[in-house]
Amino acid sequence: MLLFVAFLAFISIGLPDAVLGVAWPSIQRTFGRARADLGFILFASGFGYFTSGAFAGKAIELLGVGRLLAASTAAVSIGLIGYAVSPGFWFLMVVAALIGFGSGAVDAGLNFYASEHFSVTVMNWLHAFFGIGAMIGPFIMAGVLAADGIWRVGYAIVSGVTFLMTIAFVVTSRSWDDGADHAPKSPSAALNHVLRQPLVWLQIVLFFFMTGIEAAAGAWSYTMLFERFEIEPGVAGLWAGFYWGAIALGRLVLSPLSRSLKPAKLIQFGTFGLLLGALMMTRDQVWLFQSGLLVFGLAMAPLFPTLMSLTPSRLGSNISLHAIGFQVSAAVLGGAAIPTLAGILAGQTNLSAIPWTIVAGAAIVIALETLLRDRADAGQSDIAELKNPA
Numbered sequence: 001m002l003l004f005v006a007f008l009a010f011i012s013i014g015l016p017d018a019v020l021g022v023a024w025p026s027i028q029r030t031f032g033r034a035r036a037d038l039g040f041i042l043f044a045s046g047f048g049y050f051t052s053g054a055f056a057g058k059a060i061e062l063l064g065v066g067r068l069l070a071a072s073t074a075a076v077s078i079g080l081i082g083y084a085v086s087p088g089f090w091f092l093m094v095v096a097a098l099i100g101f102g103s104g105a106v107d108a109g110l111n112f113y114a115s116e117h118f119s120v121t122v123m124n125w126l127h128a129f130f131g132i133g134a135m136i137g138p139f140i141m142a143g144v145l146a147a148d149g150i151w152r153v154g155y156a157i158v159s160g161v162t163f164l165m166t167i168a169f170v171v172t173s174r175s176w177d178d179g180a181d182h183a184p185k186s187p188s189a190a191l192n193h194v195l196r197q198p199l200v201w202l203q204i205v206l207f208f209f210m211t212g213i214e215a216a217a218g219a220w221s222y223t224m225l226f227e228r229f230e231i232e233p234g235v236a237g238l239w240a241g242f243y244w245g246a247i248a249l250g251r252l253v254l255s256p257l258s259r260s261l262k263p264a265k266l267i268q269f270g271t272f273g274l275l276l277g278a279l280m281m282t283r284d285q286v287w288l289f290q291s292g293l294l295v296f297g298l299a300m301a302p303l304f305p306t307l308m309s310l311t312p313s314r315l316g317s318n319i320s321l322h323a324i325g326f327q328v329s330a331a332v333l334g335g336a337a338i339p340t341l342a343g344i345l346a347g348q349t350n351l352s353a354i355p356w357t358i359v360a361g362a363a364i365v366i367a368l369e370t371l372l373r374d375r376a377d378a379g380q381s382d383i384a385e386l387k388n389p390a
Contacts, residue, residue, distance in 0.1 A: 002175055003118075005168050007129045009110055012073065012165035014133025015140075015158050016080055016099055018244050021219040022141040022237050023151040025226065030151070031089040036347045038219065039340030044093040046336030048100030050329040052108070060109060066173030068109045073166040075102030080159035084152045104332060108325040111308050113176065115324060120263050120309040124251040127305035131248025134218070135241045142237025199315060199376060200323050203307070204330040206368040210307075212334030213274070213361035214300050217281075218243055219339040220346075220354045221293055228351040229286040239290060246294045250301025263306050264373050271369050273299025274362040281355035289355075296358075304331070314376045 024038050052059075052072070059068050075098055082095030114123050141154035221243050225236035254266070277299055280292025308324065315323050338361055345353035 002172065003122075005172055006110060006114065006126055008168060009069070009073075009106065009165060010126050010129040011133035011136070012076075012162045013103060013106055013110075014130040014135075014244070015137040015161060016076065016103070017137070017215075018134035018218055018240070019137040019141050019154060019158055022138045022145070022222050022240055023154060024219075025223065026145060026151040027092070031092075033089060034347070035223070036340070036343040037089070038343055039336070040089075041092055041096045042215075042219070042336035042340055045096040045100035045103075046332045048097035048102075049104035049107075049332035049335075050100075052101045052104035055325070059105060060112060064173075064176065065109050065113050066169065066176035068105055069176065070166060070169035070173050072102040072105035072109070073162060073169050075099070076106070077159050077163040077166055080155050080162060083155040084159065086152075100332065104328055108328045111328065112324050115308050115312050118309075120306055123305040123309040124254070124302055128248045128251030128301075131244050131246075131251060131301070134244035135248060138222070138237050138241040138244065142234055142241070145237065146234040197315065197323075199372070200326065202368065202372045202375065203311070203315075203323065204326050206365065206372055207304075207307070207327045208330040208334035209338070209361050209364045209368065210300075210303055210334070211331035212338030213278070213358045213365065214247075214304075215335035216339040216342045216354065216358050216361070217278075217293065217296055220342060220351075224289065224351055224354060225286070229289065231286070239293065243293050243297045246297030247301045250298040251305060254298070254302050263310055264376075266302050267306055267369060268373065270299045270301070270303045271362070271366045274303075274365060275359065278355060278359040278362045282352065282359060284352075292355075310376075 020038070020041065027033070028035065028037070063071075079095040079099035079102065082098065083092065086092050086095065110126070114126055118126070137158060140157055141151065144154040144157070145151065218240070222236050222240040225231045225239055226233055231239070274296060277292045277294075277296030280295060281289050283289060283292070308327070311324055311327070338357065342354045342357040345357060
C-alpha cells in the first residue's frame, strides 16, 4: 500500500515543478515582468526547498515520515492555490517559498524512506512517476492556455490533485512509521560529523549541478521553442511535457534493461549522454533541438534516483539520514541558480546562451561524477579488505 502511495506521491511532487516553465510567459505578461524575473520565483521556491531539505533529517526524527509527508503536502496544496489567486508578483514569491518548503520535506522524506527500503530499480520507478507528474503538469497548463483559459485555472487544477495526495498521506500516516522495518537502520550521526565528510560535500555539489541543468532544460524548453523557433504555444507546451516524459520513460526502462551494469556504470553512461543531448540543443535546427531535448531527458533519467539509492551504501545509513536532505537542498538550489543564470545570459545575449549554459553544466557533472565514483569505490574497496583480509 505504501509503495502505491509513494508512486502517487512522486507524481504530485512533479506536477508543480514543471508547470511554471509553461505558465511563465503568461505570468510575465500578467504582471509586466522581464523574462529573467523567473529567477526570483525560482530562488524563492529554492529557499523554501533548501530550508526544509536541510532540516528534513531532524524533522523525520521528531515527527516520523508519515506526519511529515502529510503536513508538507498540505503546504504545497495551499501554495498552489496561492498561485491561482495571486494579486501580484510579490505574492507569487511568498507562495513559491511555501511550495518549496513543502516539496523539499516531501522529497527528502520519500527519498530517505525509499533508499532504506526499496531497490535501485524500484527507486528509479518511483522517480519515473516524478517524471510522469512533471509531464502531466505542462500538458494541463498547455491545454488550459490552448483553450484560451488563463494560467490561474491551470494552477487551481494542479492544486486539486495535490490536495488529494494530502488526504492519502493523512490516511496512511501511521503506516510509514509502524514497526522496526520503518525506522532508520542505525542512529543518525551528529550533524557536524556529517558535514565533515568529503564524500557528503562532493555529492552535494554534484546534485547542485546535475539538477540545475535538468531544471534549466525543463524551465526554458517552452520559451526556446516558442520564441527561438517560433513554434505555436500548444505544440511548444507538448514538447516541454515530452522532455519530462523522456525522463519518466528512461527511469521505467533503463534501470531494468541495465541490470547487467553496475549502478555506478549506469550513472557514468548517463552523464556522457547529458553532454551529447546538450550539444544537440545548441544547434539552430528545430529538429536537432527537439532530438537533443529527448536525448538529454533519457540520459538524465537514472542519475538522481540511482545516486540517491547509492547514498546509504556509500556513506552509511546513519549519515545518509542527513546527507539525503542536504542533497535534496543542493538539488533545488541548483534548480533555481542555473536556470536563472541561463536566463540572465540569454537576456544579455540571445536565447542560444541557454543550451550552452547546459553544455557547461554537463561537463562539470561528468568531472564531479568521475571524482565521486573513484573516491567512493576506493573507500568501499578499503572496507571490503578490512572485512575480508587476505
